[in-house]
Amino acid sequence: MQKTLLQLYLEHNEKVAHKWSSYLKFYDTIFFNYKQLPINILEIGVQNGGSLEIWTKYFENAIRIVGCDINPDCKNLRFSDPRIRIVIGDSTEEMTKNRILEQASPYHFVIDDGSHKTSDIIKNFALYFPQLAPNGLYLIEDLHCSYWQEFEGGLFYPYASIGFFKKLIDIINYQHWNVKITRNVLLKGFEKLYDIRLENETLGQIHKIEFVNSLCVITKANEHENELGEPVVAGIEATVIPEVKALGGVVSFPDQKENFWSNEPNEELIEEKLAQKLVEKEKEIERIKNSLSWKITKPIRLL
Known part of the structure; x- marks a missing residue:
């Protein structure tokens, strides 16, 4: 029987690693179907390098595990597993991104455990979510920092990192807006403030968003997989509302062009x-x- 991620952390006696226990338990559920696959992992924020070592034990068939850190001292870290690579640089810069992509592409997991500052989190997402493979996972850790001014956040600050990811919930439901507005209009304020650009095609690949305490996980999928799909009607008798069966479950969605609350960004x-x-x-x-x-x-x- 394979060990849980928490067990691997408790038994680890090499480089120091730090994660919250709730993350480790949650990761066991979302990583289960990936454990034996040949995947590439990017972790932003290396610190002492221990988590990279543990990923090699957890994902035994991983191809490449890349860590990126702005701290130049991380270049002195040495690892026994040749699958681990370190990139020194600011992850929010295009030059660093290109060096990360030289190590592996596409990535199946991106874990943002970097500075935890709102601007860096949002810039990282704009740069690296497009580099995810279909069905890949983008994880942002320690989002409790988005409530603190020391990390460019605040409970009621509309442009904190947690607010950005809340906006993506509406983007998942873009199919039902029923107005002539593109997805990225919803992020216009973030794009202007943080100097980013997210294409509508990229936003259309957001399949699922999961929130747990201090953690957000975004699953990527091809755009056609993110639609509501066709209605499925089962059964024979429809004595209360016969139209359901007669129309084959088809529902008309009302146009919202006259709805002020859907047309004024x-x-x-x-x-x-x-x-x-x-x-x-x-x-x-x-x-x-x-x-x-x-x-x-x-x-x-x-x-």
Whole structure:
């Protein structure tokens, strides 16, 4: 029986590695189908190099395990397993990305355990998600940092890294927007602030997003695999709503071109609209309070 990732960490006596226990338990579930495959792994953030050693034990058939770190001291690390490679440089720079791709391509896992700063996390995603193979996994660790100003974050900061990944949930459901807006319009603020560019084709390959405490995992798949698919209707009797069977489960989705909330990506205008709606509601409440029926029913409301 193969050992769990947690067991491998507890038994490890070589270079120091650091991961939260909840990550290790979760990784056992999402990595299960990949354990015996010939895969390439990129881990951004090497530190002492221990996690790279453990990956070689966990993924016995891995082809290449690449670690990238900005710290030049990492170039002095030596590994007994020839599959491990180290790239020294800023992962958010194009030159470093090219050197990483020289080591292996495509990658099946990308693990961002780097600086944990919002700008670096988002830039890394823009650079390396396109380098994932179909069915590959992109993992971002330690997202608790996105709530701290020391890492360019904050609970209500709209451009924190966690906010970026929340936006991707809407992009998964792009098929149902029913407006003439491209996927990347939703990320316009992030693109401008962090000087990135994500193509609509790339965004269309986001298949699944999973969140657990401090961790986000994004699965990539070919765009046609990410659609809702055809309706499947089973059974013979449909006595309550016969149309379901008669129409073969086909459902018409309403056009949203007249829906302000689906056509206005400008956040300032949205805030203005919300303020306007609030004023309208306050006036409506005041009108009700001044109405004859409200005055007549006052004794009843006091009961």
